[in-house]
Each structure stands twice: as structure tokens, then as C-alpha cells.
Amino acid sequence: MRVYVSGKIGEEVISEATRQKFARAAKMLESHGGQKNTVIDPASEYIQMCIETHYSMKGQKPWYDETLLYMLHWLQTCTHVYMLADWKDSPGATAEYWYAVAANRSIYFESERDARAHARRWFWAHANEYINDHRPVDIVLNEFENEAIKKIWLPIE
DSSP: EEEEEOOOOOOOOOOOOOHHHHHHHHHHHHHGGGSSEEEOTTHHHHHHHHHHHHHHHTTTTOOHHHHHHHHHHHTTOSSSEEEEGGGGGGGHHHHHHHHHHHHOOOEEESSHHHHHHHHHHHHHHTTTTTOOOOOOOOHHHHHHHHHHHHHBBBBOO
């Protein structure tokens, strides 16, 4: 499994607090599910060095939109995305979320609330697969949501 960590960075020079936030998620994800996973941490020194190299080769200063596109290329190489709790506070992380949805990537969430909202969104997008005439929709939705939460909610401990 190859997992991309998405969350709010919002700093031209990444702070130690931001690096640590991403690093805690990366550490948890590296051995999630009892297997060795590859984790792409956009706040890591390695990824930041890659960005700097990319732009210095082009002879230009990093622009936000190009950096976002560059990070989407990293995300595109992943099978899963992990959304930190603050992802909604970041236009870049929000774009990464919607890319992951459109590209049908598996998405995990630090926040239970975000995981539940995502599960409900998925349910309604695929409702015809779950709804029949025999059971009330609200019961089917609740059962679906509770099962989905077990798979997509991964709080950092």
C-alpha cells in the first residue's frame, strides 16, 4: 500500500510543528494493517528537497498552483490517501481530497466526523447498490456508515 498524507501546511517555510504533525501520521501509517507501507509525507525534508530541485531546474520560484499540481503527481502514485483533521482548512488539501475521490483512491481520515461525512457521501453516490424496498433507508445508511467507519477512521494515537 502506498499512502499520501494530506493536511494543512499553509506555510512558505514549513514549521517544526507542521513537520511533526505529518510525521506522526506517517509513522502510524507505515505499519498500518500489519504490513510495511510506503508513505508520502509532503512536509518531509525529502519531498521539500524534491520541490526545490524541481523549481531550480526550471529556473523559477515555486508558485502555489504549480506546487499543488506537483503534489498531485505524488498523490497520483498512491493507492490510498490519509486526511489529517485540518485538511478542510487548506485549499490544497481540499483539492487533494477531491482528486482522490475522482481517482477512486481509498481514503482514510484522522477525524471521525470527516470519516462519517465521507461514508455518507459515498453511500448516497452509490445508493442504488444499497437501498431496496425491504428496509428503511435510514437504517441501511446507519449500518453502512458504522461499517465504513471501522475501515476508514484511523486516529493518530
